Amino acid sequence: MILKDKTLQKVTSPMAKAGQKQEQDVAFFLRRAFKDHPNVFVINDFKFTHNNETAQIDHLIIYTYGFILVESKSITGEVKVNEVGEWSRSLGNKWSGMSSPIKQVELQQKLLREMLLENKADILGKVFGIQTGFGGRSWDNLCAVSSNAIIHRETIPKGVSRQLVKTEFLVEKLHKIMRLSLDMIKKVNLFDTRAYFNNEELESVTSFLMAQLKPEILESDKTENITSPATQNISEIKTDSLLECKACGEKSDYSPQYGKYGYFIKCNKCDTNTSMKIPCLSCNSKSTKVSKKNTTYTLSCTDCTSANVLIS
Structure with a gap:
């Protein structure tokens, strides 16, 4: 399931355009592979702040x-990594050093883990009075490079080579890492000894992460308009005329949230969840999206x- 699509920015430099194109390519493959998967959730452009970082x-x-x-990296030439993990790339006939995308994504992972651990009580709560946490869950990092890059794998350290993948092979690599069984839609593989999130925990984790999203910069000269013509003329209608609790009919005292099945409102009076996905107000079609x-x-x-x- 795709929780957040790639946000396109209005960029002008060739390098920035190439970088954005690479992120779009990766997002495309992820969408094709997991948009309908009930146990895999994808957030593109996940920007968050924790502990002033x-x-x-x-x-x-x-x-x-x-x-x-997954870190996306636009590399159209050759790439090498020496025995100490230092990266270099070719630009035309010249070679130059570059920062390690693996080290970059490791720093991102560290901050994400710290944020989740500090909020584990709110996210996962307790089971039979015992405080649960994130222990035993798998953490993996990958760098997806342009499909036309030339990777000198014969000289790249094995650990780095395992994390480096061309875009068209990314989904195959992800399946090998996740090792999800065919019957996982209904239940967890009983023969798999890895620690896992149940459906309720997955919903709680993803809801927490979506709530952390840092607001996008929406200045017209910085963000490319990628909305459809329909969304450019949005009708302003009062909230209480559209949404109401399906149990008690409350029309204003609720909070918006995100879960496994999309956006919903949680009634503050009776704790009932009601989907925001309602029929179209104009044509009554059920083909709507929130x-x-x-x-x-x-x-x-x-x-x-x-x-x-x-x-x-």
Whole structure:
């Protein structure tokens, strides 16, 4: 399931354009592979702040057994890594050093783990009075480079080589790391001894992470408009005229949240969860989609292309 798509920025330099194109390519393969998978969640452009430090993870994958961080890197020439982990790349006929994307993603992982551990009580709670945590879950990092890059694997340290993958082989590599059985839609493989998240824990982890998303910069001269024509003319409608608790009918005293099945409201009076995905207000079609930008939730219809603000 894709929790957050890649956000396109208006960039001008050739290097920035190439970097964004590489992230788009990786996001495309992840979407094709996991958009309908109930046990794999993908957050593209996961930017968060913890302990006064900010990190941006190109692609964060949360699945039954843990987490995988993927760093996208546009490299169209050759790439080498020496025995101490120092990277170099070719630009035309010249070689130059470059920062290690593996070290970069390791720092991002460290901050993410610290944030999750500090909030484990709120995220995972207790089971039979025992404080649960994130112990035993898998943590993996990968660097996805451009498909036309030339990788000198014969001289790259084995540990780095295992983390370095061309974009078209990324999904295959992810399947080998995750090792999800075919029957995992209904249950966990009883013969797998890895620590795992159950469905409720996965929902709690992903909801917590989505709540940490740092607001995007929305200045018109910095962000490319990638919305459909329908969402450019959004009808402002009061929240209480659109959403209400399915149990008690409450129309205002609720909080928006995200879970395994998408965006929903949690009633503060009766604790009932109600999906934000409602039929289109214009044509009554059920082919609708809820999206979030900062604190605004929008309902868009794919049939009549209308859009309405649910919460702002």
